[in-house]
Amino acid sequence: MYDAIVVGARCAGSPVGMLLAKQGYRVLVVDRSTFPSDTISTHYIQQRGLARLASWGLLDKLLATDVPRIKQMTVSYLDIVINGFADPIQGIDFTCAPRRTVLDTILVDGARAAGAEVREGYTVRELIISDGAVVGIRGGFAGGEVTEERARIVIGADGRNSFVAQAVDAEIYQRVPAECFIYYSYFSGLRTDFHSRIGAREQIGIWPTHDDRTLVAVMRKIDAFEDFRTDVEGNFHQIARTIVPEFGEELATKGKREDRFYPMRYPDNYYRQSHGDGWALVGDAGYHKDPLTGLGISDAFEYAELLAGRVHEGLSGQRPMSEALAEYQRVRDEKSHSGFEFTCAISTLELTPQLLAVFRALGSNAEYAKDFYAMIGGGMTGEEFFAPERMAKLLGAQV
Structure with missing residues (x-):
């Protein structure tokens, strides 16, 4: 009998399993994948995310893999360019975008080191339900x-196509339709x-990752998906040349694609x-989202981390589990x-x-641009x- 079973061992599952195991609970973490393994991802971790890794004792392990540190950011919309970076957040003065083959393995190893039992290559086929629980x-x-x-609680950390969510028929109570699709490569x-x-109705994202590679991702509206697929490489380079001409030239003349193109046609934005x-x-x-x-x-x-704290309250008897979990969802939604x-x-x-109007003002106001990146970070x-x-104040400074 476990105190908690966590289904899914990547960025949400391993941390919640690790944190509960550190509290002394008997925890089983399962994932149908084995590690290291890749998954579709933006890779990017904001300063607040790195601060969590630091508090768990895992940031040094990530930095030891020579993941590049990012200390300068550029966001633009048409002709508006916002350059800058946030001041340190919780002591972290950089961001990074690690390969998931590296990051997820560190997280899984962290859960195992904390005392959780981890089963890789294990597929959940059914939830056991008794008297509605x-x-x-x-x-x-x-x-x-x-x-x-068996366990006192089963936690689904198994992604947007969650088996656990489907098995309990978890309702989506807020939904915003998806607008775009993405292709990326290294x-x-x-x-x-x-x-x-x-x-104009398209975007390019560029950031460094492991092994001297640069992740380049392009985005267009969903209605352009079928046309884009007829010439992925050509359309990919066309977006780069159109939005950031100097980078488009560098990509074409100096860049060497080291992997296939990965499509990301995301589902709607939702709260479930x-x-x-x-x-x-x-x-x-x-x-x-x-x-x-x-x-x-x-x-x-x-x-x-929030969920692990509330589950601990329920498992330890500090408060009813139903009350603790309801607060988890409420706080998550508010934050x-x-x-x-x-x-x-x-x-x-x-x-x-x-x-x-806000973006245009930020493009010429370094102080507020720093705050903009603090919000993102x-x-x-x-x-x-x-x-x-x-x-x-920001918009008034433009008058």
Whole structure:
């Protein structure tokens, strides 16, 4: 009998398993993948996410893999360019974009080192439900027998297509339709910091990752998907040349593509009911938004920590588990709301008149640009950044 079973061992699952194991609970973490292994991802970790790794004793392990440190960022919309970087957030003065083959392995090893039992290559086939409550799982390794494991709580950290969410029929209570698709790949021969550059109904993202590679991703509206697929490489380079001509030239003349193109046709943005009798959801299983702002990994870390704290309260008897899990969902929704709304707004690739005015002002105001990057990095909430009095000062400076 386990105290907790966690289904999914990547950016949300391993941390929640690790943190519960550190509290002395008997934890089983299962994943159908084996590690190291890759997954579709933006790779990017904000300062607040790196601060979580530091608090868990895992940041030094990540930095020891020679992941590049990013200390300069450029965001642009059409002719508006916002350069800058946030001041240190929780002691972290850089960001990075590690390969998931590296990051996820560190997280899985962290869970195992904390005392959690980790089963790789294990597929959950069924939840065990008794009197309406989830009490365990049935599953097994490829070609092996199906086994049954029981727990006081089962946590689904198994991504946007979560088996756990589907098995408990978790309701989506807020949904914003997806706007775009992405293709990305890895290139050698380039030297760059972080760029997220939006053109006319298209975007390019550029940032360094492991092994002297640069991740280059392009985004277009969904209605252009079929046309784009007819010439992926040609369209990919065309977007680079159109939005950032100097980089487009460097990509064509100096860049060498080292991998295939990875498509990302994301589902809608959503909040899903994330707790019930004997179960909870974390990471993309419970809350998902467009990858444009790259918040996914840092959110997974933050809300895995939040969930682990509330589950500890329930398991230890400090408060009823149902009450603790309800608070987890409420706090997650409150803290993530501004990022969710900003992501949904900017991922249309067509700024509202209000956001356009803000971006134009930021392009010529270094002080407020630093605050903009603090909001993105987790040092300032969206409510704080977009507070009416602050916007009045920012926009008034443009008059």
